[in-house]
Amino acid sequence: xxxxxxxxxxxxxxxxxxxxxxxxxxxxxxxxxxxxxxxxxxxxxxxxxxxxxxxxxxxxxxxxxxxxxxxxxxxxxxxxxxxxxxxxxxxxxxxxxxxxxxxxxxxxxxxxxxxxxxxxxxxxxxxxxxxxxxxxxxxxxxxxxxxxxxxxxxxxxxxxxxxxxxxxxxxxxxxxxxxxxxxxxxxxxxxxxxxxxxxxxxxxxxxxxxxxxxxxxxxxxxxxxxxxxxxxxxxxxxxxxxxxxxxxxxxxxxxxxxxxxxxxxxxxxxxxxxxx
Ligand SMILES: NC(=O)c1ccc[n+]([C@@H]2O[C@H](COP(=O)([O-])OP(=O)(O)OC[C@H]3O[C@@H](n4cnc5c(N)ncnc54)[C@H](O)[C@@H]3O)[C@@H](O)[C@H]2O)c1
Numbered sequence: 326x327x328x329x330x331x332x333x334x335x336x337x338x339x340x341x342x343x344x345x346x347x348x349x350x351x352x353x354x355x356x357x358x359x360x361x362x363x364x365x366x367x368x369x370x371x372x373x374x375x376x377x378x379x380x381x382x383x384x385x386x387x388x389x390x391x392x393x394x395x396x397x398x399x400x401x402x403x404x405x406x407x408x409x410x411x412x413x414x415x416x417x418x419x420x421x422x423x424x425x426x427x428x429x430x431x432x433x434x435x436x437x438x439x440x441x442x443x444x445x446x447x448x449x450x451x452x453x454x455x456x457x458x459x460x461x462x463x464x465x466x467x468x469x470x471x472x473x474x475x476x477x478x479x480x481x482x483x484x485x486x487x488x489x490x491x492x493x494x495x496x497x498x499x500x501x502x503x504x505x506x507x508x509x510x511x512x513x514x515x516x517x518x519x520x521x522x523x524x525x526x527x528x529x530x531x532x533x534x535x536x537x538x539x540x541x542x543x544x545x546x547x548x549x550x551x552x553x554x555x556x557x558x559x560x561x562x563x564x565x566x567x568x569x570x571x572x573x574x575x576x577x578x579x580x581x582x583x584x585x586x587x588x589x590x591x592x593x594x595x596x597x598x599x600x601x
Pocket of ligand 1 (some may be wrong): 466
């Protein structure tokens with residue numbers, strides 16, 4: 326895959342899954358990459374993979390929810406590479422639990438990472454992306470930013486918010502004639518650690534949740550990265566990743582708000598139950 330030679334790309338949550346695949350694929354296609362994560366071991370493995378390809382990589386521990394650290398990080402990356410062309414706001418976590426069973430702190434944690442992490446990254450890097458003359462913000466939402474699922478209210482809220490934020494930003498860049506493209510990414514089930522890294526309300530069996538995810542997630546992170554990077558090269562405003570995401574998108578368009586009744590029916594049989 327070509328098209329990123331000479332570009333500088335920043336990938337958050339690059340220690341696993343989609344973030345790692347994006348970082349490796351970007352390096353393979355000639356980009357210099359700044360990778361970050363809170364998981365040092367995962368990050369070191371991604372760095373090793375990029376170096377084995379002969380890639381130019383900078384690796385930092387960064388919690389995307391920590392705004393001040395993110396702002397400092399943006400300047401450090403710009404200083405290191407001389408410019409920044411692309412940010413992939415990818416880091417994310419999941420929580421499963423009905424609204425009634427969720428604590429405020431459970432919901433806040435998801436919003437802090439999945440929404441504020443994206444806002445922090447976008448705001449911190451936007452001046453550098455504009456200055457590069459060829460910038461791109463790539464925000465990872467989810468197919469759960471297109472449809473809601475029972476037990477996922479916090480994650481749904483964050484991922485719908487990422488979509489709204491990104492679509493607004495894209496129009497601002499057009500109106501202001503700023504040289505920054507914006508792509509919002511909506512993956513379906515991708516075979517990563519997201520379900521195993523998820524937290525859940527009391528009474529759920531994490532193993533059952535992971536088993537269901539393994540059954541439903543059909544797309545590899547490498548295939549997801551290739552689809553995302555093709556959309557980035559084409560400066561597409563939205564990319565649906567995987568056949569499941571495409572089917573769900575069509576279903577939501579066809580049924581409007583009534584998709585909720587259909588999914589509630591299916592989820593009653595499919596989703597793990599709480600023990601109490
Ligand atoms: N896997 C899927 O099916 C799927 C579907 C839709 C959307 N997504 C989204 O894709 C993105 C990547 O997830 P993934 O599937 O690769 O999961 P993953 O768990 O394999 O990787 C996520 C990475 O983000 C890191 N991370 C978590 N919290 C962080 C924080 N506060 N600061 C920095 N890094 C942090 C983790 O350490 C991990 O390395 C997430 O935003 C997720 O919501 C995933």
